[in-house]
Amino acid sequence: MGTNYRPQPPFRGGGTPAPSRTADRYFELKGEIHRKLIGVLNMERVSSIPKERVRAEIGRVVERLLEDERVPMTTAEQNKIVEEVLDEVLGLGPLEPLLKEPSISDILVNGSGKVYIERNGKLALTAVRFRDNAHLLHIIEKIVSQVGRRIDEAQPIVDARLPDGSRVNAIIPPLALDGPALSIRRFGRHVITSEEMLGNHTLTQGMLQFLAACVEARVTVLISGGTGSGKTTMLNALSRFIPEEERIITIEDTAELQLQQRHVVKMETRPASVNKEGAINQRQLVRTALRMRPDRIIVGECRGPEALDMLQAMNTGVEGSMSTVHANSPRDAFSRLEAMVLMADLEMPSRVVIQQLASAIKVVVQLSRLQDGSRKILSIAEVTGVKDERIQMQEIFTFDRVGVTDAGKVQGRFHGAGVAPRVLDRLRVAGIKLPPAVFEDTLAVNL
Numbered sequence: 334m335g336t337n338y339r340p341q342p343p344f345r346g347g348g349t350p351a352p353s354r355t356a357d358r359y360f361e362l363k364g365e366i367h368r369k370l371i372g373v374l375n376m377e378r379v380s381s382i383p384k385e386r387v388r389a390e391i392g393r394v395v396e397r398l399l400e401d402e403r404v405p406m407t408t409a410e411q412n413k414i415v416e417e418v419l420d421e422v423l424g425l426g427p428l429e430p431l432l433k434e435p436s437i438s439d440i441l442v443n444g445s446g447k448v449y450i451e452r453n454g455k456l457a458l459t460a461v462r463f464r465d466n467a468h469l470l471h472i473i474e475k476i477v478s479q480v481g482r483r484i485d486e487a488q489p490i491v492d493a494r495l496p497d498g499s500r501v502n503a504i505i506p507p508l509a510l511d512g513p514a515l516s517i518r519r520f521g522r523h524v525i526t527s528e529e530m531l532g533n534h535t536l537t538q539g540m541l542q543f544l545a546a547c548v549e550a551r552v553t554v555l556i557s558g559g560t561g562s563g564k565t566t567m568l569n570a571l572s573r574f575i576p577e578e579e580r581i582i583t584i585e586d587t588a589e590l591q592l593q594q595r596h597v598v599k600m601e602t603r604p605a606s607v608n609k610e611g612a613i614n615q616r617q618l619v620r621t622a623l624r625m626r627p628d629r630i631i632v633g634e635c636r637g638p639e640a641l642d643m644l645q646a647m648n649t650g651v652e653g654s655m656s657t658v659h660a661n662s663p664r665d666a667f668s669r670l671e672a673m674v675l676m677a678d679l680e681m682p683s684r685v686v687i688q689q690l691a692s693a694i695k696v697v698v699q700l701s702r703l704q705d706g707s708r709k710i711l712s713i714a715e716v717t718g719v720k721d722e723r724i725q726m727q728e729i730f731t732f733d734r735v736g737v738t739d740a741g742k743v744q745g746r747f748h749g750a751g752v753a754p755r756v757l758d759r760l761r762v763a764g765i766k767l768p769p770a771v772f773e774d775t776l777a778v779n780l
Contacts, residue, residue: 387422391415426472427461428517432495438519439561444512445469451561454706466512473503473515482604492587492604500587518561524569524591535563536710537747539774540730542767543713543754547696548574550763551629551653552756557666558700563708564657565589565633567700571655575629582622584615585633598625615639616677619646632656640673641681647693663697663714667724670694684722691719695756697726703734703743709778715754729754729772738779747776 392415420429431440431450439451445463449456463469477484477493484491489508493501500518527541536544547554548571556571558564572592575581582598583590590599600622605612615632616639622630623646632643634657647654660666667690674686699712713730727750734745749772760767 388415388419391418391422425475426468427463428472431459431461432499432517432519440515440517440519442469442513442515444514454702454708469513469515470505473505473513476501477503494587494589498589498591500589524593525566527570527573530570533707534747534776534778535567535708537730537774537776539749539771540710540713540747542771543729544571544696544698545574546760546765546767547756548572548653548655549576550760550765552695552759553647553653553693554655554696554698555666555670555694556655556657556698556700557660557663558657559659559661559702562700562702564700566708567698567710568631568633568655568657572631575653579628580626581629581631582625582627583631583633584618584622584639586615586636587633590631590633592631598622616642619643622646623651627651628653630654634658635670635673637673638677640670641677641679644670644674644689644693648689660699663699663712663726664724666697666699667694687719687722687724691716691724695759705737705741705743707743709743709745715756717755727752727754730774732778735780742779744779746778746780747774749774 392411395411395415395418417427420426425432427448428440428442431437431448436452437450438454439449439456441449441451441456442463443449445466445468448459448461450459451457463472473484476495477491479496480493482491482493484503484505486505486507489505491503493503495501495517497519502516503513505513527545530536531538531541544554554571556564556567569591572581572590572594575592575594577594578596579594580596580598581592581594582600583592584600584602586602588599588601600618602615602618603611603613615635615637619630619632619639619642623642628651630643630646630651631654632639635643636659643654643656658666658669660669667687670690671683671686674681674690675683695716697712697714697716698710699714700708701711702708709732710730711732712728714726714728717725717727719725729752730747730749732745732747734743736744738744751773753769753772757767
């Protein structure tokens with residue numbers, strides 16, 4: 334190798350890496366250090382060895398290798414390569430710098446050469462890359478093995494999670510044509526507070542008061558929105574208003590909810606094994622939850638026939654339960670739930686399903702991620718009944734968009750409908766009184 338070798342610059346959140354012989358040699362050098370490290374350390378015990386001892390071993394391997402190859406490298410550059418090899422051994426390799434940045438909400442890997450991030454609702458290409466697709470596949474296998482799952486040609490799609498709760502989805506060839514693809518939705522330890530949501534203009538004080546009262550009074554709330562609109566975040570935030578003494582059971586495909594109450598039982602589905610055996614779906618877990626004396630059942634997301642069991646639970650005593658659904662409007666949310674209930678294949682007439690949906694769900698919260706990356710409640714609607722086999726709703730609060738500022742920020746106004754919702758009677762029975770001014774609350778955003 335010539336004397337012009339320099340390692341790649343550290344991640345700075347953007348830019349497109351230019352492939353070169355220098356970059357390839359850098360990956361090769363790290364690979365050699367990794368291989369030599371395996372020779373001097375028992376890799377099965379490395380996770381139990383203090384990190385500083387592993388760092389010292391890596392440092393010695395780096396020094397010897399650089400001396401052997403006569404590579405000119407400063408102390409800072411040596412320290413950087415030690416850190417990267419340490420990430421490779423103990424962490425997730427090139428992804429570690431991204432995972433350490435709390436401002437990053439999504440990490441999207443499209444093959445070994447393209448890694449995108451989302452920060453503040455905006456996507457950006459980074460300078461991070463993997464050595465090759467085999468390197469990326471190794472990192473994916475490392476992630477899924479931590480939760481007792483596997484990924485290979487026989488099972489090329491997998492959902493998993495990181496220790497901090499972040500959600501992981503991976504797909505590999507032959508289904509992924511351009512190499513392995515990895516998506517990480519970050520869920521850090523910090524649970525966003527109501528104050529932060531108010532500060533971010535996700536909702537107004539009046540909307541928060543109304544939703545908090547509904548949760549406390551055991552009114553069933555459905556949270557609707559598109560991908561990345563903040564449904565899980567909203568569900569976490571609203572769960573804070575569930576009384577501490579209640580027994581809560583959560584059901585999810587991949588555990589993401591971070592409820593703060595003491596009496597919580599968390600359940601997670603399980604995919605089938607390679608032999609197509611042992612799968613446990615959400616519907617089975619909902620049925621199990623009903624035998625566990627729940628005060629509330631929270632389904633992270635309704636996406637299949639389990640909607641029927643959830644609906645039955647809501648109508649037979651487990652009031653105040655909550656769930657989320659992918660939909661673009663409150664009306665679309667009910668259409669999707671109706672289709673999911675019919676997937677249970679019980680030959681239930683559509684009009685009966687609609688009646689049960691209207692009886693079970695009282696409030697729908699519609700969320701959206703806007704073009705400037707902000708997340709807002711666009712509508713809070715109340716179910717008022719059924720007419721001509723259609724669920725009737727009235728909006729209680731709305732966010733109206735009116736334009737975009739020169740800086741790209743969405744302009745709009747939150748406003749209440751000024752109409753007292755029917756659910757107020759339910760709140761009064763629960764001993765909760767809301768002043769009429771709550772439903773006339775207005776707030777201008779970026780106007």
